[in-house]
Amino acid sequence: MRLPIYIPELPAQKYSCHGCGSCCRDFTVQLTDADMQKLHDQGWKERLGQEYVVKFRGHSWLKQTDDGACVFLGDNGLCKVHAEFGLEAKPLACQFFPFMLSPNTRDTHVGISFACGSVVASKGAPLQTHRDDVRRMGELLPASAPMPxxxxxxxxxxxxxxxxxxxxxxxxxxxxxxxxxxxxxxxxxxxxxxxxxxxxxxxxxxxxxxxxxxxxxxxxxxxxxxxxxxxxxxxxxxxxxxxxxxxxxxxxxxxxxxxxxxxxxxxxxxxxxxxxxxxxxxxxxxxxxxxxxxxxxxxxxxxxxNGDVQVQKTAPQVSSLHxxxxxxxxxxxxxxxxxxxxxxxxxxxxxxxxxxxxxxxxxxxxxxxxxxxxxxxxxxxxxxxxxxxxxxxxxxxxxxxxxxxxxxxxxxxxxxxxxxxxxxxxxxxxxxxxxxxxxxxxxxxx
Structure with missing residues (x-):
């Protein structure tokens, strides 16, 4: 049974993706089996001419270049997967960001990461407008027992x-x-x-x-x-x-x-x-x-x-005015x-x-x-x-x-x-x- 989605009422907080690409340069993304299958079906190994996955401690991660950028980040600052196949073709962690789900016994709270520049600057649409996307992505996650x-x-x-x-x-x-x-x-x-x-x-x-x-x-x-x-x-x-x-x-x-x-x-x-x-x-x-x-x-x-600006009583020089x-x-x-x-x-x-x-x-x-x-x-x-x-x-x-x-x-x-x-x-x-x-x-x- 899926818990209801709770998005906090924060009128001052806005968010829309502005394609800055900073999240693609600074995060290490873990891949699910479903992510791996999607990327394989899209033929990225042949397209890129290199592996796009790295194995570490029993898990699969998106490969990064020497400067920390995701291997799928294009020269134009946009995701190659998103550009060619759309949002839902991307790894789930990439789709979710900057949203974060926290299920409890009552509902699933929706948090938002301030590691995103648009979130920090509060640029974009009200949080409530993202409800359908958050619900769709939440359905893709494996069901887990609510944590009291x-x-x-x-x-x-x-x-x-x-x-x-x-x-x-x-x-x-x-x-x-x-x-x-x-x-x-x-x-x-x-x-x-x-x-x-x-x-x-x-x-x-x-x-x-x-x-x-x-x-x-x-x-x-x-x-x-x-x-x-x-x-x-x-x-x-x-x-x-x-x-x-x-x-x-x-x-x-x-x-x-x-x-x-x-x-x-x-x-x-x-x-x-x-x-x-x-x-x-x-x-x-x-x-x-x-x-x-x-x-x-x-x-x-x-x-x-603090307080009023003090103005000189005598006629100021031009340099003083500047x-x-x-x-x-x-x-x-x-x-x-x-x-x-x-x-x-x-x-x-x-x-x-x-x-x-x-x-x-x-x-x-x-x-x-x-x-x-x-x-x-x-x-x-x-x-x-x-x-x-x-x-x-x-x-x-x-x-x-x-x-x-x-x-x-x-x-x-x-x-x-x-x-x-x-x-x-x-x-x-x-x-x-x-x-x-x-x-x-x-x-x-x-």
Whole structure:
């Protein structure tokens, strides 16, 4: 029996494919038996004059060129399979992207990946218009047993309790008349509070009351908290989290280098990120810089247009007028970027929670509290990477482009990279939450 499709109501989030081809250059695509048969029947080995599949650890994957592009990506930036045989002839994973399905006992939530440039920019049609395509593609997937959502540890959450958590966090995220700093510091405080709570006896109406109390108290609570600087250990754990989200092993490279060299290289890069000294390891999409240059950047929302522009009372010189015009234009751009960046982060986190990608089948089967902790670390890494990207172009402040690159990079691995489901990652989240470091890091990074 197929579950009903649930697409979250997110009017601000749009999507249509604009054929940029970035997903064809950056993703490793696993093939099903049906995919293999379709590509074989289309005669691609003869057409391409080479193999289009690579075998790795018992699975079949689309072959990539040396620069990471799919072997089917044409010089015009379009998929050769799509161009000749249509959308439904492509491998299923390619058809689905950027949509992601997360079945639970009630329905199948439809999430959307912000690794797609059109999603990040919110370009295209409303999400609800894709319902028929999502349903069609969902029918092609093998039926799987719905995964019940856990509230904490092995506690199975009711559908009502899941909705309570979704509603409370979503209500806070889209709250009007609060600054971005308060919004994301408050989110960190809310999630940390849930991670530190014992929810065994806080069920049903008691959970609703707890969530209501927390969301109503957060604005009043934040100014009363101590806000020391994050510890060196907190920064080290965050840099390690950054590494696990930007590490991008390519199957072709792994096969060429061999297991020993690949493992050693990964270990070496991991130690470099943990140390946070010297030049950063080479990372796709980012310039290699000295870690110290990160300290020269300021918080993502640190610069915002504040108050009226002061006008000289004496008659200004022409050169002064030009300088004032440039400063005013720069200030307006910074204000517009701040609004757009807040909108981007809201869309990203809301779509993640409401689209079923924050826990359960959408996130390694994690309980709600642990899943939210992982999502909060994703936010921290995106804020860090935005400043890292800004430093790479020699800027002190973060632009909308910097944050778009960072969010796309982090969301690329969320729910896909199996190493984010390891005990080590869970311990990292646990330490950051129980030491109260998450909210301290958010405060510094925003």
């Amino acid at each position: 959502v856990k509230l904490q540890d092995q506690l199975i959450a009711t559908d009502a309790e899941v909705s309570m958590v979704e509603g409370a966090l979503d209500g806070w995220l889209c709250k009007k008349n609060i600054s971005p700093a308060v919004r994301y510091q408050g989110l960190a405080w809310l999630i940390t509070s849930l991670l530190q709570a014992n929810l065994k006896n806080v069920r049903g109406e008691k959970l609703r009351q707890l969530l209501s109390t927390l969301t109503n108290a957060v604005e009043h609570e934040l100014p009363l908290l101590d806000w020391p600087e994050p510890t060196p250990r907190a920064w080290k754990l965050l840099r390690q989290a950054v590494f696990t989200r930007i590490e991008d092993p390519k199957i072709g490279d792994l096969l060429k280098r061999g297991k020993v060299a690949s493992v050693f290289g990964q270990w070496s890069r991991s130690r470099k990120w943990a140390a946070g000294k010297g030049m950063t390891p080479k990372t796709q999409g980012f310039c290699s810089i000295d870690f110290a240059e990160f300290e020269n950047t300021i918080g993502v929302f640190a610069i915002q247009l 300088s004032l015009a440039r400063e005013f234009a720069a200030a307006i751009t910074q204000q517009q970027d701040a609004v757009a960046m807040d909108d981007l982060l809201q869309r990203w986190i809301r779509a993640t929670i409401l689209g079923g990608r924050a826990w359960g089948s959408g996130l390694y089967g994690l309980p709600i509290d642990q899943g939210l902790g992982l999502i909060l670390v994703n936010l921290l890494t995106a804020l860090w990477l935005a400043r890292f990207h800004a430093a790479g172009r020699g800027a002190q402040s973060v632009s909308l482009l910097d944050l778009q690159v960072a969010v796309g990079r982090v969301d690329r691995t969320s729910g896909r990279a199996v190493w984010l489901a390891t005990a080590g990652e869970r311990l990292r989240v646990k330490w950051l939450s129980h030491s109260d470091s998450m909210r301290l890091l958010v405060r510094v990074l925003v």
